[in-house]
Every structure is written in structure tokens, then in C-alpha cells.
Amino acid sequence: MEQTWRAGLFTRGFGAEPEAGAPAVVLVHGLGLSGRYFVPLARRLTADGASVLVPDLPGNARSRAAAPRAPDIDRVAAALAHWHRRLSLGPVLLVANSVGCQVTAALAARFPDLVSRMVLVGPALDPAVPARRQCGALIRDAPREPLSLLGVAVSDYVLTGPLRCAASFRHALRDSAGAFEANLARVRVPTLVVRGAGDTIASPSWTARVAGLVGDxxxxxxAGAAHAAHYSAPDALAELIGKFTATGPGGSA
Structure with a gap:
């Protein structure tokens, strides 16, 4: 694993360095976190030959200084698009978790030429669920996650800072109440929506709605995973991603 600043964002790189214009996999973390909890999946995808990049989004964790305050979803998506173009990447496979799915939906809607496919893991936030219930769902999910993940999350939240985490949550709520579903409806690339069977945040009905909103x-x-299925079940998710990327539009082989 290589850790360095790339195009203004702290970035972890796994596998071969992606060549200019060549496909790569970009992993997009959730609210207040860093790319550290994607390391198990990144290593598993690299073992299958992928070039994987995992940026800390602006205002978060090691990229906290990349934004003077917590940016809203549109600004994060624009910053990620700028990072993508500065690195001269070809259309990428985006794999996102939680509120990171709102970022990738905005990115794919506004900059469709940068994205080849998307995998949304535990997409949040469901606009039909009030903020208080969203917080309660997060609390109920915590005991279902590996203890090591909770340690990573707590240290990332401290590094990002409680005020920025709170501001980012407000931005995410506003986006879910307005732009999120509209952005999903503009996505035309093949999209796989994954939930852990024990996820208390992304319900089966909501994940089905997300899959129904996108064009494909x-x-x-x-099974046996919760909200952060990419961390607790990286082998199972990598297998799903491998099958997904091997199919054509509409799920054809």
C-alpha cells in the first residue's frame, strides 16, 4: 500500500499504478471517516489484478485541511471529479459506502464520462427516514460490526472533528431530502446495490428503490454482514464485484 497526497487529497494506492486513461477502482468512504476501513476490500481487489485508489474526501480525516469547512455533497463530488481528472484516470468503477453513495451518485450524474460502473454498499441516507431514526439506526448497527472497525471509526471521527461530522451530517440530510434521488435517476451506468443482511441503516426496501431509480x-x-459489508465481508463483496463487472448492461453475460 502506498500512502501519499495526490491531486490535493490524501490517497491510498493498492496494486499497479493505473496508467493514464486506464480503468481503475476508486473506493469512496462514508461520513466523517477515511479510506482506512476500505483496506480489506482494496487488498482483495488488488489480488484479483485491479488498480485501486482510496482517497480521503476533502474535509475528512487526513484530507481535513483540503477544505476550510465541511463541504456539502455537491462540492465533495466536484472535488472528487477534479482529483480524478488531475490523475488522468479513465472511466472508473466506483465502490461507495453509506453517505459516500450520495457523493458517487452526484458524481455519476454530473460527470458521467468519469464513471464506468458503480457499486453502492449500504446506501444512505433514506429520505423517508427522519434524522433521529437515522441516528438510532447507526447506533443499532454498531454492535453488529467487527470491534476493529469501531476502533477505526472512532479514531477517524476524532481526526475529522465532531463539528465537521455534525455539519457533514446536515449536508447529507439536505442532499437526501432533495438531490439524492434525482441524481440516482440520472445515472445510466450499470449499478450494483449491496446491503449486508444485518444492516439497520439501508433497508431492503430502500436498497431496492435505489436500484430501481438508476437506469441499469x-x-x-x-449474509452475516451489516452496514460496512466491505469491511466485514471483503471476500464476498469482491466476488460480487467480479461477477458484476463481468456482465454487460442489464446483467447479460
Whole structure:
């Protein structure tokens, strides 16, 4: 794993360095976190030959100084697009978790030439669920995650800072109440929506709705995993991603 600043964002790189214009996999973390909790999946995808990049989004964790305050979803998506173009990447496979799915939906809607496919893991936030219930769902999910993930999350939240985490949550709520579903409806690339069977945040009905909103969506569920299925079940998710990327539009082989 290589850790360095690239195009203004702290970035972890796995596998071979992607060549200019060549495809790569970009992993997009959730609210207040860093790319550290994607390391198990990044290593697994690299073992299958992928070039994987995992940026800390602006205002978060090691990229906290990349934004003077917590940016809203549109600004994060624009910053990620700028990072993508500065690195001269070809259309990428985006794999996102939680509120990171709102960022990737905005990116794919506004900059469709940068994205080849999307995998949304535990997409949040469901606009039909009030903020208080969203917080309660997060609390209920915590005991279902590996203890090591909770340690990573707590240290990332401290590094990002509680005020920025709170501001980012407000931005995410506003986006979910307005732009999120509209952005999903503008996505035309093949999209796989995955939930852990024990996820208390992304319900089966909501993940099905997300898959139905995009132009070419499908769903999958991972047994024995919760909201952060990419961390607790990286092998199962990598297998799903491998099958997904091997199919054509509409799920054809």
C-alpha cells in the first residue's frame, strides 16, 4: 500500500499504478471517516489484478485541511471529479459506502464520462427516514460490526472533528431530502446495490428503490454482514464485484 497526497487529497494506492486513461477502482468512504476501513476490500481487489485508489474526501480525516469547512455533497463530488481528472484516470468503477453513495451518485450524474460502473454498499441516507431514526439506526448497527472497525471509526471521527461530522451530517440530510434521488435517476451506468443482511441503516426496501431509480440497477445481499459489508465481508463483496463487472448492461453475460 502506498500512502501519499495526490491531486490535493490524501490517497491510498493498492496494486499497479493505473496508467493514464486506464480503468481503475476508486473506493469512496462514508461520513466523517477515511479510506482506512476500505483496506480489506482494496487488498482483495488488488489480488484479483485491479488498480485501486482510496482517497480521503476533502474535509475528512487526513484530507481535513483540503477544505476550510465541511463541504456539502455537491462540492465533495466536484472535488472528487477534479482529483480524478488531475490523475488522468479513465472511466472508473466506483465502490461507495453509506453517505459516500450520495457523493458517487452526484458524481455519476454530473460527470458521467468519469464513471464506468458503480457499486453502492449500504446506501444512505433514506429520505423517508427522519434524522433521529437515522441516528438510532447507526447506533443499532454498531454492535453488529467487527470491534476493529469501531476502533477505526472512532479514531477517524476524532481526526475529522465532531463539528465537521455534525455539519457533514446536515449536508447529507439536505442532499437526501432533495438531490439524492434525482441524481440516482440520472445515472445510466450499470449499478450494483449491496446491503449486508444485518444492516439497520439501508433497508431492503430502500436498497431496492435505489436500484430501481438508476437506469441499469440490480441488488445483492451479503449474509452475516451489516452496514460496512466491505469491511466485514471483503471476500464476498469482491466476488460480487467480479461477477458484476463481468456482465454487460442489464446483467447479460
Amino acid at each position: 440497477g440490480r441488488t445483492a445481499e451479503i
